[in-house]
Amino acid sequence: MITAPDLDLDLPTLPRTATTVRPYGDTTDDGMVQVSFTLPVPHGPLADGAALQLARKMGIDRPLLVHSKPIGRDFSFFVVYGPVVHEVDLDEIEVVEREYPLLTAKEANSAVSERLGRKLVVLGACIGTDAHTVGIDAILNIKGFAGEKGLEYYKELKVLNLGAQVSVPELVRRARVEGADAVLVSQVVTQRDAHLTNVKELAAELRAEFAEHERPLLVVGGPRFDPGTAAELGADRVFGRGTTPSDVASYLVHALTGAELTG
Amino acid sequence: MTTAVRTPGKLGLDPALVRRARELAARAGRPVVDLARSHTTVAVERATLRLAGLNGADPEGIPWANRLVDAVRDQVGLEHGVCLPVWEALRSGEYRDLTDLAARAATRTVPFRVPEGDAAVRSEAAARTAVGRGIARIDERRREREELVRRWGNPKGPWIYLIVATGDIHEDIRQAQAAAQGGADVIAVIRSTGQSLLDYVPDGATREGYAGTYATQENFRLMRAALDETSAELGRYVRLTNYASGLCMPEIAALAGLERLDMMLNDSMYGILFRDINPVRTFVDQRFSRQLHARAGIVINTGEDNYLTTADAVDAAHTVTASQLLNEYFAKEAGLADGQLGLGHAFEIDPAVPDSFRLELAHALLARELFPDAPLKWMPPTRHMTGDVFHGYLLNGFFNLAGALTEQSILLVGMMTEAVVTPFLSDRDLALRNIRYVLDAAGGLAEDFHPAPDGLIARRAGQVLGEAIDLLEDIRERGLLDAIAAGTFGGMRRTAEGGRGADGVVARAAGYRNPAIDLLETT
Incomplete structure (x- = not known):
């Protein structure tokens, strides 16, 4: 059984600022993590x-x-708990903050009809050999995801979902x-970074096919x-x-209608 | 397969309704069988040549079977089948063997013609002899399996089915042997993503693949030999599974029979729905591949579980049942026995749905009772597996419990890393321990499990069966191909004319000959 480590003894001392955090096990700043x-x-x-040394x-x-257990004759599996010496300064973290307001379906629709004056055409697909349409379906299908309806629900969007295993040339065509x-493309199952290669290929093909101002x-x-x-x-x-879906719809409205709406 | 003594009718299904469902499935399926019997495809013809011993590939890696079928097709078409023109050429020309003929045909120096009269009779007889040798080899491999199962024995309880997929057959072998040692009864080598869309079967041992390993004859041979070694060591026959699906379904079925694979994924509609393969191509290829599987003693696995990855598992539950009934009809028509029907279904209900586990039990038990003698294949959650591997491990435990309670025959081992990464060695080990715990702790619980006759489980099962019957009525009226085009299964819309591989479908002429089909149909 796991016994609680003596955490009040010699915790590594590190410089602290108000924005610095360490993992939280069951006490502030105990630094506790689990790895397997x-x-x-x-x-x-x-x-x-060897496991202990790797953990250090x-x-x-x-x-x-x-926990330490054999897997077959040649392997061993470990679970390690312990305080990690590292801490992170939140001021140093760079994130992509949403730079546009989150719109409701109604707001998105009116922005499109007012500013574009026509339906906004969205083409979705799973590219390459990926047959897992879960991602694109969650965003596009009317059923949606996380309690939000998908883009097909937005009456000012014309959505075409090409489904799985669409080749790059076909998608460009x-x-x-x-x-x-x-x-819109999604990739779920991927090995050896195939998802990155596929997207780069698609990006290059789109740039080759379309002039920059007309490129989707x-x-x-x-x-x-x-x-x-x-x-x-x-x-x-x-x-x-x-x-x-609303993340994506709001982004599309923002990027394609130049709308700086207040959400 | 050993299952506990089953009390028939835990759900109190109305036998008249069950009969009605089967009858509707047969009536919906029959026109498609007629279509299959009146067409051939490039893949059926290539598989026939492979049975006659044509293997290997040219220096570019294009199999000789493709070269020869393409050459024949270019000159005389495939309406009469590939056998008549090929054996006519072999009988009258100076060719050492089929490979030699294929090599020369590839350089367009072989004049093909469709023989008539006595020449046709003689060519057909020669083809029959050659193809018959392949089928005799499949028979031999079947007897060999039966003998090994007698010697080493079958697993007790449900078969535990585990996937390996590294892309490298030699790495797969290490992992497969470790998995078998860890308790797996069935090893499936998942194919390289995209193989289903290749219109040829790659040749030789392969060490590169995306999210899987190519299905090739040599890879089949290597893995079966390795598992034989492990089976002997464990005193338990470890089965090998691969995928007879995609554009080369019939050829892969032939290779599976020749290399003593034990189970094959072989769904009647999967390729149409999820790979966008032409429906007619699929149904023609499927019938021939199932005839081969029937002969080889291979258990097929159908793919209804996939519908629930794209459609809602509660709303679309009846489409699974309807599809299972269609798969059963097509399978039996092709000669497969009940014991070869690994009909598929899955634990895919959103865990946030109230009573989701009870609904899962209702669906799983419905399948068990509709197909009491079929080795049902029960698939673990994928759609609602998130990166939260700890929660996923719990879901897999419930999946295993549902499998035990409803006496599923083949349990695919769920991985907590589903949708995250390809499983680590340790993930497989943990998954096997999960299933082992559930089976040891609750493997016999089916005996004590009797859903209340008016309870949610029984009511839900009755409702799903009713909806499946309504759907089959609709399919029978509008035709299966139209139903597929309307998005009935998995929410995917596929038209009869669309999809990949449509150009490989050929209507048979009155003089069409295929000794493989003749030999398989007379058994």
Whole structure:
């Protein structure tokens, strides 16, 4: 069983500012984290020692090896708890803050009809070989996600969901044919960073096919994407895990109608 | 497969309604079977050549089977099948064997013609002899499996099904052997993403793939040999699974039979709905592949679980039931026995829905009672698995419990890392311990589990069956192809003319000959 470590003894002392935080186990600033990992070492004292040393190198000051178990003959699995020496200064963290107001469906619709004077055309697809449409469906399907209705519900948006495994050339062709204002792609399952390669390819093809002023907006989403990487990927916007349809709709309205509305 | 003694009728389903559902499925499916019997495809013809021993590929990696079928098609079309022109050429030309003929045909130096009269009879007989050798080999591999199962034994309780997918067959082997040692009864080697859309079967052992490993004859052989080794060590026959789906469904079915694979994913509609493969292509390919599976003693796994990844698991529950009934009809028509029907379904109800576990039990028990002799395949949650691996581990525990309570036959091992990363070695180990705990603690609980006759479970099961019957009525009236086009299954709309591989479908002429189909249909 796990016994609580003696945390009031020699905690590493680090400079503190008001914006500095450490992990919270059950007491402010105790720094407690849990990690689990496998080592390719047969179970035994050597494996346990290796696990503790790895934990220390990871910054866990006094690691508690709470669980150690063989997996087959050649591997051992560990669960480690302990206080991590690191802390983070919140002032130093860079995040993509939403720079546009979050709109209701009604607000988004009226912004589109007033400023665009026509329906805003959104083309969605899962590109490459990914057959997992969960992401794009959550954003586009009327059923929606997290209690919000999807973009199909917005009457001023014309939504075309091409579904799974759409090739890049096909998507570019359809963007031209449909006169898409925005192309939304999602990727869920990915290996060896295929999701990044696919998006870069799509971004390049869109730039090759369209003049810059007529190019549809490229919006990318999926749990494996980092929202800070839009420029690197050649996308206009990257949405990560937990994005809801209204996030996307509000962004589209903001980017395509130039609306600086107050939400 | 061993299951506890089942008390029939825990749900009190009306036998007349069950009969009605089957009858409707048969009537809805029959026109599609007629379509399958009146068409062939490039893949069916290639599979036939593979049964006759044509394997290997040219230096560009294009299989000889593709080269030869393409050459025949260019010159004389495929309306009469590939066998008549190929064996006519072999009989009259100076070719060492099929491979030699294929190589020369690829350089367009072989004049093909469709023989008539006595020549046709002789060519067909020669083809029949060659194809018959392949089928005899499949028979031999089936007997071998039966012998090994006798020697090493079957697992007790449900079969525990685990996926490996590294892209590298040699790495897969390490992981598969470790998984079997950890308690897996069935190893599925998931295919490289996108293989289903390749119109050829890659050749040789492969070490590169995306989110999976290519299905090739050599990869099949290597993995089966490794699992035989592990089976001997464990004293338990470890089964091997792959995917007879996509554009090469019939060829992969043939290779699976030749290399003694034990189960194959083989759904009647999956490729249409989720890979956008032409419906006619799929149904023609499917019938032939199922005939091969029937002959090889392979258990098929159908893919109804997939519907619930795109449609709501409560609202669309009846589409699963309707599809299972259609899959059953198509399977039996192709010669598969009840014991070969691994009909699929899944634990995909949103855990936030009140009574979600009771609804899952209702759906799972409905499948169990509708198909009492089928080795049902029960699939773990995917859609509501989030990055919260701890919560996911609990959901998988409930999935396993539902499987035990409703006596599912094949339990796919749920991974807490679903939708996060490909599972770590430790994730697999934890998942196997989850299932082991549930089966050891509650494996016999089905005996004590009798839902109240007027309770939510029984009522819900009755409701789903009723809705499935209504849906089958509708499908029968409008036709299955139209129903698919209207988005009935999985919410995906696929038209009969659309989709990939449509250009590989050919209407059979009156003189169409395929000795493989003849041999498979007479058994």
